[in-house]
Amino acid sequence: MFAAFVQSSLIRLIPVGMVMLALQRTVFVDIKVSGVTVQVVLALAAAAGASGGSERGAVAGFVLGTMFDLVEGTPLGSTAIAFTVAGAAAGLLALIAADPQWWLKAIFVGLGCAAGEAMLPVVRIFIGEESPWPANMPKVILIVALTGALMSPVLLPLSRWCLKIRGPAWTAPAEQPPI
Amino acid sequence: MPLYTVGRRRVIIALLLTGALLLTLDLRGNPVLDTVRDGFSRAMVPVEQATDVVTTPVQRAWNSFSNYDDLERENQALRDEIDRQRGTQATAEASIIDYQLLLALNNLPSLSGIETAKAQVVGGATNNIDQIVEINKGSDSGIAVGMPVVNQAGLIGKITQVNATTSKVMLVTDPRYSIPVEILGGTGELDAGEEPTDTTPSGRTEEELDEIIDQSIADAEAADAAENVESTPADVFEDEVPLPQAGGPNEATTTTTTSLPEAVPTGEEAPVVTDPDGNPIDAPSTTTTTTIALDPDQLEKEFGVLQGRGQGRPPQVRFLQDIPSLAVLQVGDLIETAGGSQSLAPPNIPVGRVINRANRPGVAGPLLEIELNADLDKLNFVRVVLFQPLTEVAE
Numbered sequence: 227m228f229a230a231f232v233q234s235s236l237i238r239l240i241p242v243g244m245v246m247l248a249l250q251r252t253v254f255v256d257i258k259v260s261g262v263t264v265q266v267v268l269a270l271a272a273a274a275g276a277s278g279g280s281e282r283g284a285v286a287g288f289v290l291g292t293m294f295d296l297v298e299g300t301p302l303g304s305t306a307i308a309f310t311v312a313g314a315a316a317g318l319l320a321l322i323a324a325d326p327q328w329w330l331k332a333i334f335v336g337l338g339c340a341a342g343e344a345m346l347p348v349v350r351i352f353i354g355e356e357s358p359w360p361a362n363m364p365k366v367i368l369i370v371a372l373t374g375a376l377m378s379p380v381l382l383p384l385s386r387w388c389l390k391i392r393g394p395a396w397t398a399p400a401e402q403p404p405i
Numbered sequence: 406m407p408l409y410t411v412g413r414r415r416v417i418i419a420l421l422l423t424g425a426l427l428l429t430l431d432l433r434g435n436p437v438l439d440t441v442r443d444g445f446s447r448a449m450v451p452v453e454q455a456t457d458v459v460t461t462p463v464q465r466a467w468n469s470f471s472n473y474d475d476l477e478r479e480n481q482a483l484r485d486e487i488d489r490q491r492g493t494q495a496t497a498e499a500s501i502i503d504y505q506l507l508l509a510l511n512n513l514p515s516l517s518g519i520e521t522a523k524a525q526v527v528g529g530a531t532n533n534i535d536q537i538v539e540i541n542k543g544s545d546s547g548i549a550v551g552m553p554v555v556n557q558a559g560l561i562g563k564i565t566q567v568n569a570t571t572s573k574v575m576l577v578t579d580p581r582y583s584i585p586v587e588i589l590g591g592t593g594e595l596d597a598g599e600e601p602t603d604t605t606p607s608g609r610t611e612e613e614l615d616e617i618i619d620q621s622i623a624d625a626e627a628a629d630a631a632e633n634v635e636s637t638p639a640d641v642f643e644d645e646v647p648l649p650q651a652g653g654p655n656e657a658t659t660t661t662t663t664s665l666p667e668a669v670p671t672g673e674e675a676p677v678v679t680d681p682d683g684n685p686i687d688a689p690s691t692t693t694t695t696t697i698a699l700d701p702d703q704l705e706k707e708f709g710v711l712q713g714r715g716q717g718r719p720p721q722v723r724f725l726q727d728i729p730s731l732a733v734l735q736v737g738d739l740i741e742t743a744g745g746s747q748s749l750a751p752p753n754i755p756v757g758r759v760i761n762r763a764n765r766p767g768v769a770g771p772l773l774e775i776e777l778n779a780d781l782d783k784l785n786f787v788r789v790v791l792f793q794p795l796t797e798v799a800e
Contacts, residue, residue: 245456247449248452249460250531252456252460252528255531256529257464261717263531284416284417284420285416288420292427293445297449298532301428302430302431302442303429306424307425310417310420311421314417346532346533358580358715360534361715361716
């Protein structure tokens with residue numbers, strides 16, 4: 227079991243997630259764009275989906291969301307579900323292109339962030355919270371998505387390293403003997 | 406390759422179900438999950454401290470980039486406002502002391518007998534839904550879940566999670582927050598139909614800030630020497646500062662009028678005052694103070710429940726009877742905590758003022774929207790009122 231843990235991607239994802247959580251709770255609490263808190267941990271989950279596919283993105287989102295719930299004191303599982311959706315959505319979107327350009331991946335990350343942010347109040351409704359929607363929900367989703375897309379050039383390589391994903395190795399086709 | 410395979414779907418569904426299971430276990434209360442949460446929070450402390458140290462220059466750079474102009478104007482306006490309010494502070498404090506003495510004389514509960522713990526806000530809300538901040542005091546300082554948290558302006562929230570050295574404070578604006586309050590009917594002024602305006606963090610409009618600054622400049626030019634008062638956070642939050650407490654609604658009000666000797670223009674000799682016989686009289690060198698007792702207004706209280714509504718929405722007061730014979734509720738009325746054996750907060754902590762009233766058909770009673778006294782966007786030093794309701798003390 228220990229060997230499986232060491233060999234899995236969690237051995238990298240958890241410490242990176244802790245640093246990202248610390249950044250979220252220190253820097254990004256102050257850095258607000260038009261009054262909206264930038265969600266860097268959510269963006270990392272979406273980036274994991276965009277670079278590793280929906281399955282890996284969902285796993286990364288679940289782990290990061292659970293860590294978020296543990297630190298923040300929010301109901302355990304509520305953020306995990308939303309981040310799982312973010313990672314899976316970004317991963318599913320990434321399937322439409324075999325080798326997407328960087329800007330296309332940034333769009334996938336942004337859309338994944340939007341899905342995750344929109345999912346947060348939905349989960350809260352299911353656990354009985356009254357009116358969990360912020361007054362400016364469309365603006366919140368838009369800004370979280372845009373900032374997630376802007377951070378993707380940094381977060382995509384980081385998520386690839388966390389999930390131990392190697393870039394595609396292109397090989398030249400073997401020369402065909404003349405017929 | 407199929408875009409959406411059964412294997413992928415199974416993993417995602419399994420993760421979502423696991424999340425739902427964790428949610429169910431946590432909401433029902435699970436000691437194992439609480440232990441895990443506490444352990445992970447402790448593990449995060451050194452990481453956060455290191456990150457905070459490393460990223461402090463970034464935070465400062467961002468703050469100076471985004472807030473400098475607003476803060477400078479705000480600071481100038483607030484300094485002038487402090488000077489104006491300093492004059493009325495002494496009278497207000499005397500009234501509060503009289504009120505406390507009367508309460509003590511009649512063996513009534515008051516805030517003066519309740520201990521508090523000073524704390525500083527060290528973390529804000531990290532998502533866009535919860536209205537929760539973190540303070541740097543915990544169970545080691547006697548803080549427990551449910552205790553109210555105030556600052557100099559009034560109520561700001563309650564403790565919802567306590568660790569040894571830190572606590573989480575749910576702000577009044579959180580949708581899960583509710584507390585019994587009383588509305589002092591008749592303290593407001595009727596200003597129906599007034600359109601909401603864009604305001605600065607202090608609640609003032611740009612025009613009002615400009616007026617204050619212009620007035621301040623004019624006052625400074627008129628005065629011979631302007632007094633430059635520097636204040637530090639320690640001054641603002643010294644031990645002698647009393648808890649914010651509203652006075653009794655029906656207590657007598659006194660108005661103090663102070664007459665200062667007229668100023669003599671610079672470069673001119675003081676006029677010689679003589680009696681009817683022509684003998685010179687010494688001009689008065691002291692001030693004259695006249696205190697006039699005003700008839701107390703018979704204010705009536707109405708009780709309701711204050712509930713937060715999330716970011717960007719003012720809290721509401723519900724479950725009001727609105728019987729005109731008891732109290733006429735209107736815009737501007739003061740709101741304070743009601744206390745009571747079931748309430749988590751003692752009575753008479755000021756909360757805010759009514760800014761909007763919505764009438765509902767039937768017996769539902771009106772809805773009141775309130776503007777909080779405390780500016781929840783700029784919290785720094787706060788006090789945790791170490792108060793436990795009578796029901797819990799008895800246990």
